Amino acid sequence: MKIIVLIKQVPDTDNVKLDTKTGTMIREGLGTIINPLDLNAIEEAKKISEIIPSEINVITMGPPAAEEAIKEAIAMGADKGYLVSDRKFAGSDSWATSMVLAETIKKTGNFDLILAGEKAIDGETGQVGPEVASMLDIPFSTYITNISVKDNGVEVVRTVEDGYQNQFLPFPCLLTVLSNINEPSIPNLEGKIKARKYISDKIDSSKLKIEDEYLGLKGSPTRVVKISTPKIQRQSSIYKGSEIDDGIKDLIKELQKMALI
């Protein structure tokens, strides 16, 4: 089997600090990591390949520095990595990103399964998985928390608002995963050594069948026209020690105002 995992390099918001004046994240000096849910996707690919031997390919679209993400994936157990990088891709929205990823996937040959994260922690759109599947015209499912591989497809559990939906999808198909599908493992020494020497396959726009007008910012249907920092103003009333009883009285009044009691 061949499994493709789509991975995205994102700023490491775990170490993020907030600018106390503006309330925004300070992005400078943040390291980068593989999008956390994509680690779950890599882990799941590994779990599947333990049952049915599979070649795991990771694909990332990003700046040249995203090579680091590929090395990390190799260390975790991926077999092969493609770095899709070109200045012309800059400013891509989810449609334009999906277009490039879908064309890259077509170029890299037949596959059985594509795994992606449900969403990325930076853009948080959660659109790339479904858009790639639709551009490849293959069945897909989302919010996946369990995968079992059958002869000609997968049985999955989608965890949605009101319950757990079991679906069967034939190969080739795409799945987006949630974090509780598994526990990503830490790369072992062997993996790290392999990763250090690994050089990914590079793909740029000249290798893809996409006209320039569909690339990057120019090819993106959506435009960000304004960024603002919402400052939710709250009059915090803080009660400590002996004030707590008064605080509870105030809270009760609020609950009555809200008609909750």
Add this chain to the structure above:
Amino acid sequence: MGKNILVLGEIRRGKILNVTYELIGKAKELAVKKNEKVSVLLLFDSIDKKPEYLFGFGADKVICIKNKSLFFFNQEIQISVISHMIKNINPEIVLCGATSSGRTILPAVAGKINTGLTADCTGLDIEESSGLLLQTRPAIGGNIMATIKTPNHRPQMATVRPKTFSIPQRIDKSGEIEYINLDKKFFESKIKNLSFTDLNSDEKNIQDLDVIVSGGKGLKRAETFKTLYNLAELLNGGVGASRPTVEAKWIKYPHQVGLSGKVVSPKLYFAIGISGAVQHLAGMQTSEFIVAINKDPDCPIFKVCDIGFVGDLFQVLPKLITAIKEKKRF
């Protein structure tokens, strides 16, 4: 019919979701500004209200597609029917709830019909100069708001978070109903729905609730969640959780609030023994009223709360519960 705004109604196992009414109301507001009509597309097998019921919220036309394969959610069928209908109706704007279904279907539709899509909007408006849809959404964990336009592609599409807009007062108003019969090929799918298991009552969707009582690592052990359930029950709410408590298996994943869990915006949110890491705040900071209980006076949750108690939750919580019970008795 002239230009119109299309709302994709959501009917989940026979029940129209509230987000449908919310979006029709908002669509009407936008349509008035653009002098357009509001159409609603409903895909269902059974439905708990007559389609005519939607006129009163602002719909001018309701287009119905009824088929037994539409009872359970099947993304492939939804996508093929909706893409086809969008091409036929040719709306200026398409709005859909940012539910698990909407967030699954719409990106694929955008991929099929080659247009833009803005996810999880919390604000919609019409730009006066251009008539374009202004779509505002939180980004980077709610720390910034981005306003997005789709200048050259049609339709302009957005998924909108449930409860962003309120359900409009229903008025007496009529409209047009159309039932469409599509070829049976639209209802065929390679995806098979095998079964559906409802959440247990303790797993009910916290995004639908007005009151959420959430607990964090400060609860110390799984049992403490029982006390949170007691408080939640008194206020007719449910229980939420921070990620570490889910990882520790004190409570199940559907309860997780935050960046990698659910985004909630209830009337009242309790953060009990939760420090208020950015990833948690991302999931709850737009709640209307926030109450925090934490023993550490410097923890970030106190910066976003309306009422904060600096103290031991094992003392404050019982006091609070007793006080509420007292009040409820009278």
